Amino acid sequence: MAKAKASFVVACHNGQAYLAETLDSLVNQNLRQIEIVLVDDGSTDNTRRIMNYYAKMDKRIRVIALDKNVGRSEARNIGVRDAKTDLILISDADDINNWNRAKKTVKFMKDNPDVDLTYGGFWVIDEKSVTQGESAMHEFDWEKSLKDKNHFFAICHSTMAFRKKMFDKVQYTDGEPSELGIDDWFFQAHAHQRGFKIKGMDAPLVYYRYVEKPRNEKRILELKKECLGLPN
């Protein structure tokens, strides 16, 4: 098989309910020359078994099995470090990737060699995989994001891809951001703050699964503001 052109990295902890659907969407990408790095973050359910099943069926997949639950950030970092190509595509373990996500991303990054990190549009699906809504790509505008005082929303992390060489300077943040599930927001913020170029693709890349979960919104806001150097 020809050399891989991009790496998917999927970290998963106890995701047996949706993992197979996600992995289906990766093995069926229309760009065939990819590698798929799966990190089992110390799951106690049948996650590892499902990952191993896919790895057995498809040589492009390999599984990094962690004995302990190290948290999403560290699991992602481990996966990215292990990736062998220059282009990293992050996929959550419950999202469904659009079939052309890899191809479009590879092409875009080739046509835009100055871009370090990219993203795109997305659909929102619920726990039943029913589409609830659609969001087109917004131009990356950090100043505008700062005005979104409740979320500081910048880009949809599920659609994110970046050049591996960024990884020396920017990694996923362990600790509270990982626990609260905002490590990917931190990644974007750090990337921007450390001078990397961020540009979006005008294409829907992912079915992003949103299932309502209670979160400590107050603490999340505090941490984000801290990162941005804004007063609390």
Place this chain on the structure above:
Amino acid sequence: MISFIVPVYKKTVDQFTRTINSLLDQTKKDLEIIAVFDGDDQVLESHAESFAKKDMRFRHIVIDHGGACKARNEGFKESKGDIIYFWDADCYAAPMMVETALKYWEDDKDAAFMYSGYKWTDPRNPGFESEEFDSWTIGKYNYVSTMSPIKREYVIDWDESLSGLQDWDYFRRIVENGGRGVYMPCGQNAVSAPFETDMPGHNDISMVKSREETMKRIQTVREKHGDRQSDWLVYGQVMKPDAINIAKIIEGDYFNQPFWITNNYKACLLVGFNAMELEQAIAFAAYAGKESKKVIYWMGLDAEMMAQGPYTEVKKLSAGVNKHFQVNLCPDVNAKNALEEMGIKADVVPFPRAEGPVMDTLPEKFKVLAFSDEENGRLIDSVIKAMPDVDFDKWQKGKAYPFKDYSMILRLSKDGRLFSPERTMLLHGRHMISNVQEPFAGYIDPSDFTNFKNKAIDRIYEVMGNPQINKEAQDYYLDHLSPQKFKERLNSVLEAK
């Protein structure tokens, strides 16, 4: 060679000639026809002589008048064939009748006799379809006509003393001697029946004059065969196989439509029905009076369908039930609740299992049978999608799914009840995940989508990793569904006030 023995008494020329021609025209030619004149008949005898001149296979004898049975017995003495038909002189055979019967014998060499349904020459009357052979049912009511071919070694004497139901008596005796009959299906309304026949004439002995007459004839045969008078009369056409199974378990009599039977029985049990049948049953119960207890065993679906009818219908039927039926029984709590909503009080008596051994192993290859109604289809599909290394069969209407091929059943449906086949699966030690709150049904609340998924995935992998018969479920249902227990429960209904 085939022998046709044809008793002749007071038939028209048309009937006689048409009958004999239909036999001479059979596609199978190796046969003999022996007409036995039950007393002199100048007109028909001359026709008989013409037949004999035309075709060597036909001959006739004349005996003193003594009834059709005597004629058949005398005719048989003359015969030489290996297969014997006792043929009435107003029955007109389809040309391939013999050929078809012989084909059935090729596939089932041990059968003593073959039988089918028949049509009437007047097409306004629905044909008689008959039914599958069961040595138990043949002892309860007759569905084998005189015109059924029998292997010579099983042929016995016709009982000349009986004035009616000679054929029932005859074939019962063949079965009691160890003979087995095979049913040749003839289509809806007997459309492809092997012969058609005229309605019996006004003076024909088989015409029944009254209900009392019918009862007397039945009693005569029953006494002759030493039939015990049962406490229970079971009926119900819509779910006939279930009704017959219940009749066997409680040692009752079964009849198709016993509306002319009066109160020889301590109790009458109707098993499953549709609205029309229920209306008839209410009318029957009203007519029959109070001497025998009237009991209904609701099968569940019938109660639900009734509840869905228009309000006035429901009111009328439930009033009829409450007025004329003393006891209502049903298989589970769901049916009981459905009946209670219609103002009918019912007791739960689980439907008994069929006799026979239970399985003590699971299939070698782990496979799950999945089925759901439309509403829950998405949930089932998403469980299947989440487990790519597990073999699932999704149930489709019309296909057979023998449960011995499955280790597990994953089942969601809106009625929230177990049906008899599903209890049977548990009885045979299969594992279940469902939305039913019954013992060992593996209940998980389906309203929380992801929670159900996770629990189902865990459970399926658990069973897959440790394939063993679900012994607990098996033991429970062996006891719970035991026919002996069912019989005891029903007999206590008899004893109750």
